[in-house]
Amino acid sequence: MKKSTSEIIEQLIFYAVIFLILREWLIPIMMLTDTGYLSLFLMFIALCLLLGVFKLRVYFSWPIKIVYITWFTMFVYNDGTLTTMQFLSNELNYNLNVLLAGDWILVSDPFRTSLFFLLIWMLIYLIQHWVTVRLTIYYFLVLTVFFIATLDTFTGYDGTMAIIKVMILGLVMTSVLFIKRLMQATNMQKDWRSYFTYAMPIVVLVMVVGIVAVLLPKAEPQWPDPVPYLKGVAGVGDSNSSVATVGYGNNDENLGGPFAGDNTVVFEVKTPIRQYWRVETKDYYTSKGWIQSENTNATEILPVYNDVPLSIAPGSGEEQTVEVRSLENHPFLLQAYGTTNYQLNSPESEIKFNKSSEKMSVFINGEDVMQEAYALTFKEPKHSFTTLKTMTTSYQNDPRYLQLPDKLPQRVIDLAHEITESHDSVYDKARAIEDYFKRSGFAYETQNVAKPDADEDYVDQFLFETKLGYCDNFSTSMAVLLRAVGIQARWVKGFASGERITSSNGIHTYEVKNNDAHSWVEAYIDGIGWVPFEPTIGFSNPVNIDYDMDLQNDEEEVIPNAEDAETPEVEKPEVQKNTATGSGVAFNFSQYKWVLYAIAIVLLIAIFALWKLRGKWQPKLAIQRNRSKLKDASTFEDSYFVLLKQLERIDLKRRQDETLKQYAKRVDDRLETTKMSELTAVYEEVIYAGVSNNFNTNEVKEIWEYLINRTSS
Template sequence: MRLKDMSSSKWVGIALYIGSMLLLMEWVLPLGQVTDTGGTHLFIIYIVFCFVISLIQLPMWIAPFIKLAGLMFLLNYIFYEPSFFSLAWLGELLVDLQLSTQALLGQSWIELTPVFRTLLFLILLWMMSYLLYYWFVVVKRPFSFVLLTFVYVTALDTFTLYDGNVAIVRVFIFSVLILILANLNRIVDQEKIKVPSSRTMAKWIAPMAIVVFISAAIGFAAPKFEPQWPDPVSFIQAAGQNGFGSGEGSGGVNRVGYGEHDDRLGGGFIMDDTTVFYATATSPRYWKVETKDEYTGHGWVRSDEGTPTTNESGHFPHISDYGESVERNETEAELQFIEPGHLNKIPYLYGTETVGTTVDGVSFYYNHTTGELASIINEEQDLVEEGYSLEAGRPDFPRNEMREVSVEYEESEEMPDRYLQLPDDLPERVSNLAEEIVSDVDENRYDYARAIESYFEDSGFEYATSDVAIPSDDEDYVDQFLFDTQRGYCDNYSTSMVVMLRSLDIPARWAKGFTGGERAFQQDVFPGEGSNVFEVQNNNAHSWVEVYFPEVGWVPFEPTVGFDNQANFSTGESIDDILDGDTNEDDPLEAPENDDQSDLDDLLDEGNESEEDGAVGSGGQDSNFNLLHLFAITIGTLLTIWLIYMYRSKIVASWKNQKLKRKPSAKTITNSYQFILKLLEREGYQFQSGETLREYAYNVDRMLGNKQMTELTQYYERFVYREEDLISEVDQFYQTWRQLTKQILSK
């Protein structure tokens, strides 16, 4: 988009455009403090880059490509190691776009990659440079954006940690100067005042600028009254803790995160992106904190607090108490807590055997009954600031062996009865639904668990964090979710699955902790770990299900819609046995229909770290090829539409040019003349009230520096109004029209 010199000073337009750029920067500067966005200075650089490209008035066919090149260079600089001038980084970019496109189509918003999010934000900044040009320079109405900027800065200053004292002064100065220039520009246009010279404009503007700066300085330095209204943040925080709403079944509002009390579940929550800890891992894995065993009808409590085992070495082999059939893959992890809040236990991976820290005098305890791992400092349970290291043997759970476990609980399993406990007043339709879900499934514990796990997504249950009901005293939490609302979050899904499994006489328990988090590319906690660092926030607080299998152990399942089980499953057999055909014919390798993949596929993928690390390309070469074609077609289509839109006037002019040349008539001459009027109006040459056509033509010629509009108007009046026969002069009309059109379009 070019800054066209319409009927006002070009330098005033440039000044307004620069003012809009400074206001836009005020929107970006706070992001580094109020969000987890890093490198905000790079976004500032890109804003300046886009505005400069517009100011230097490059041709329309080249400016967008330069801005796109700048965008791609910035993405390469932030996220990729290969050089911008190599093709390797482009392949990595397409892989990231493929992952995000799949997540976008699947509405898995939290799985969008940082690259894709940054790309969208840069495109937004690019589009804002065009939008602000229209607001500030074309229509000269900057007040809306000025007001929004004031509201934005004051809201951040009120409700976040951002200190907007200096920012609000900057916005005030920029805004007043912008409004002065815009109003002056509008008066010059409306009153037909001759645009003054730059020196005269400076004499007009300088006193006003001095007054603005002095007023701002006095306002900033002058003493101020104490706040007259109470702080709204305190009220909101209190409401977030105590809950909004009243009445039975109304959903309270809580803040998401780890908490100790689960005896009354239900109600919505508000998101909290506070970072709890950073962790190193090769792939995202669930971080377990504890389990609970007794369901009350409204939530979870413990029937047995257990007896913790304490030692100073931090070695607890019975954390990962799995059978010999469970293959183990050794891995290590590190934790660094940032703002743990109410969390005073150590989250750990499945298969953890050892926990340690660099701090002296710290001992550890593990409670086998509750699954809690904690550190003891000065005889008190607490977390060390220096963080922890973990050693784990990541388990691969054998499907074939789990399918051999009968559904009913047997006393030989030596599993406490508390993992089969259910309230006496549990509605019968809950157990009836469980039996209905597994009615067409092979009768074994694993397939029963998988059937219930997939039931919620197959039946259209909705994942939601707001407007989630709380059951009244005479309602059951699970019954309400399964049959009335079918809307909720992880606590609803995991509790319902445990209850239905127990109604089928299958031992199960409720587990809670955190999901794996998101990769943290911009962090200083583990500088040498690259992309193997994950940021775990309060938003990642989660609950899931554990089912007991004899000779295997407690196996995690994930029933929540939109979440995937991050545990590893395999057939439990070696590849050699499968290829030699020595497996028992009565124990086929084919998984039941409700499995996501065949056992053979899982076995062939076993140990493939590229899949575990989230490496893309799992769709095969064809999926990448199709995505590349789709991306190219989309970009080509958008580029074609954009070119047609940007050059629509020239395209229409060329078409009318040919039509006027081939078929001169009253209609074609009228259409051609009307087209000239539209072009002039779009360039700022508008009819004034009471102005005749000849007067308008005279004023246009005076501004264009020729007499072509007057000549064209005379031909038009003679041919259309007087109906004179001007066939012999059509060529001259055509030449004048063509020259005038070319001059206007070249402005």
């Protein structure tokens, strides 16, 4: 039945309040996960609520929402090198492989984002049901307050103002919905004058009480903060450790401990592909952190525009340019993988290159200076998957990258051999260690992070005691595990790619913040050179691999589509499911994809058919579910409301200005019967007159079933 203008305005007001409350859900999620595009997520919420106001059919509303989700995914994650269909096909193939192999933690960021949109979609549908059908917002309000209070207690998010806003909006909404329920129960005709007469005093009272509650002085907390107590019980963290601020630092001798986030933007980068920004490497692990073992001051002054002698050789592809604008006082130069040379603004500028750590800075008149803006050219290295899988040694280069402390616990070495014993190639061993952290109960954490005692090893503590940490814990542990099995490895410092803010003509602008300061690992493979690896949970490997191996000849590893390898956003990891015996079993999606597509199409057709034929099966389902409940006069009211709901489904909703007799007569005229009037007469006797002596259960049940069945014809 078509809504009146007043009903649409009323629902718009309700949904505007819901939008404001949902915004308080979204803000801390975006803040704590460092996720951008808040305005686009809010636009999706607004779109879902608007479609709910106008009650569009699902074959109109669902495609609109799906198109929006698809557009968002393409806008954020596709760099323009692939068409829409290629990008979506690659993502579908890869994520189905991952899900069917049981490696859910490896799903891609676009897939996770789509799932988050679906979660928002379902949440809004549930809220709309509560508001429009149940006429209550109580459960949603309680969930919201609990959610914000939990984040306020256990994270760095301050939810004080959010809880105040949610409580004021929620109480106002609860009061208005209560008035609406009363008006419906008493068959009171709604007009805006009476509506505001009842609602405005409640709204004003809630607002005044809320403002007074904020302004009045508060007593000190009566209970201690539960977080330190819970940490003590769990044995996590160190109450005496100081909390550092995240960012790029020069001293890495004592790693560990919590740190506070910092969203200060330190670089603005314009790049054709998403990548990590390398700054320096370190080679000597002290059991507490990293230092540079030798040749610390072995520097070389390079003329501008000369090729830089980095140990990672450029690729053979097209030369590309990156523009960097430095916003903080960092004198070093960012490096892309495959950097060839730099273009600096000042003619007096030279480049100081540390041969040991490969750190570079701008050198003018004998001093390191910050270069506010510069450009670099690079040729992205691309590694042959076939070659990576065949190389089994890491002896060449430099033995200092195999250094380990004399007192490294034996169980660390044993674990390294246990992880890699079923693999032959250096690459496979490194990938096994890289994936170990994702499968063995480790978690990314920045607050409850322990610092090793004087007699403890930093890696040993992380691997066997806490399993909680951030990039330094994961990268250091992987480097040590690699060295323990004879693979040369070094610790790399720099920045993750940052947040993409704009894109134009294939060039993407990223904001790199202090929060993006990062560390990862490079392993040396004979005949190939240094290859980057990313063990930290939630981050993507920056390596670019040419998957040139025939899929049919590789039984242990499922290789993503070749087009995936060209997508610079993330590396598509190997999909491998480990059994108890350590053997690999992979599901070959390519072989069965058309069967799965056919099953998906059949399921969609079946769902659509069930929805189209709901008028046939819904009445029968309603009878089956409620027949046994109609036992006597005391349960008749509930059964009568079930009937009203079925009549509403066929556009026979009772109008607010109709009495029950008028409504029953209209139903009888529509259904060409007199049974509704008979049943309504019994209802009025039982409910209003309180007469139940003549209530004939069997006869009433028969009429009730007859009318519900008529709604299906």
